[in-house]
Amino acid sequence: MNAPIFHRRLWPLLLAVLLLAGCGFHLRGAVALPPAMQKIAVKGIGPYAPLGREIRRGLRSAGAEVVEDPAAATAVLRILRNEAPRRVLSVQATGKVQEYELLQILDFSVQDAAGRLLLSRQHLELSRAYLYDANDPLGKGSEEAAIRADMRRDLVQLLLLRLQARGR
DSSP: OHHHHHHHHHHHHHHHHHHHHHTTOOOOOOOOOOGGGSEEEEESSOTTSHHHHHHHHHHHHTTOEEESOGGGOSEEEEEEEEEOOEEEEEEOTTSOEEEEEEEEEEEEEEEETTSOEEEEEEEEEEEEEEEOOTTOHHHHHHHHHHHHHHHHHHHHHHHHHHHHHHTO
């Protein structure tokens, strides 16, 4: 008696697995940088800035050697613009802020050792909205910091994907 119930529950799961396998879905693997970017210097952002640390960490995880001296590098990643503004999205009837939008903007380019452009100026921009509670400023401050950290990781992943696409 329990066997038909088991089969009725198993079929939808089996069907979902087959559909996912058949459509070509697969988890995104690690980013593979082109050979010309295997030894890369990062200029325009400090090594201790939060985004600078995240970029260097991402490049290392993609298999690149990050060097400080551009003369020793095969490519130079130039950060041309790095901004993280916050703007008001909505206010309450009392005039207090109810919702903020956080932005993370990054413009960059990549040159080879001879100074030729490997990747012309690229523009990346992310935005996230969050509700602000004036009665809990400490909690909302830590929420904003967590959102900003997630945005930096997402931005670096987008940067790495652009670098990988340049190699194709």
